[in-house]
Amino acid sequence: MLRRIKDRLTGIVRSIGWADGCVYVAARAIQALSLGRAELRKYYFVSQPIPSAPLLPKNRGASIVVERIARQHPLVSAFPRPSQVIADRFDNDAICFLATKNGEFVGFLWLQAGSYREDEVRCLFTPLPARRAIWDFDVHIEPAYRSSFAFARLWDTANQYLRDQDVCWSVSRISAFNAGSINAHARLGAFPIGAACFLKGRTWQLTLSSSPAFFHFSSGEHAVPQISLPAAPEHRRRYRRFSRHG
Template identity: 45%
Template sequence: MSTAAPNGGRLQRLRAHFDSLGALDGSLYLLDQLLQRASAGRLRVLRYHVVAQPLTGSAAAMRPDGKTVIVPADSQHPLVGSFPRPPAVIAQRFANGAQCLLATVAGQFAGYLWWQTGHYDEDEVRCQFVLAQPARSVWDFDVYVEPRYRLGRTMARLWQAAEQHLQQQGVAWSCSRISTYNAASLNAHARLGARTVASALFIVVGPLQLSLFNQRPGVHLALGRSSRPVLRVAPP
């Protein structure tokens, strides 16, 4: 049996992968995937851009939708049990002071958006992101929409509600980290005016972690799981 067609398909996917990510991030992504599979997740190579997105009210012109309701949610909200994360993770977020906007469509859980003030402790790698202008910026994370609503306007309505809520509090920027392996997310944020304010590379070997930044602290070596670098994030 010939293997030319499957091999040709793999080569096409590999070429498309490098076309979308570029040589550097394409190579790092492949290295990360190989190491992760070979080590059962103990070895990772992760690269992020930290971006700041202006809160400009860009989604304010959308028409109201009577079926979609977006409200702040606390730990006692009856739909918290529908969140697609472990209950302990959700409980810890609320305990840390994170705030959540919940979207429902016809009374059913449709998605959420989270943000944190002051600082955010990253959970994929060990790093604390500290907001240099906490009165004017927040850190958003884990923006999620249920698959059946992803072709609609649920995401845009969530972001519109978040912009309105935060602007009323005097917040002008929302910061976040985006994997450089996720070209679609980087492009989507760029279309909304996001600007890259920092970049970081993390090399993880079990409990050891080497962090490389394009600004202070520059280089950080963590010899145990309790050690983490601190990166100050300032809007442009």
């Protein structure tokens, strides 16, 4: 049993590096020792330039249909998220792009103009400059379609929308423990612009960020820090995790 745990932790550390591996081990220990009443999360923030051309030729993945939808769409009820979470997103004017194939749910991608209220921790993320940068979040592809063109088709449709709106960058947060997502964003040209750690209890939260606000402690649900994230390349940061991608 202990050997299996050791082997699993060793594999995780190899995939995400020693620094983030230590944070991961600390996060698991905090969760276990607090019986789930406290958690530690670390995010990287990345900026992704909106490309001038599609990722796919027009005929590739043509059977996957992507469209911007409203909350009345019949497939919204099939989304693999709590219904209240989806309702809150539409209430906050989030933009949803839905991918389908033969009328079947394939996946979605969400965008938020202005500030985004995070639902994993208590924080407002604000990409800058306003109207030139947008927040993207919760890109989901159903398991059966993860080897298809669905991911690229979603981004091609979203990118065309953003080009039409004169948006230059899409900003998002990635768990420091998710090597696959970090690599996927890097392949799309994303570069890091910051990082933050959140130590969160039932009513309190400690925030440490490389971007304003740098330090924040709250003892209640309504005290929410705002992290400003300039998206332009001159604000690029160097992290070992991203060094292999330039």
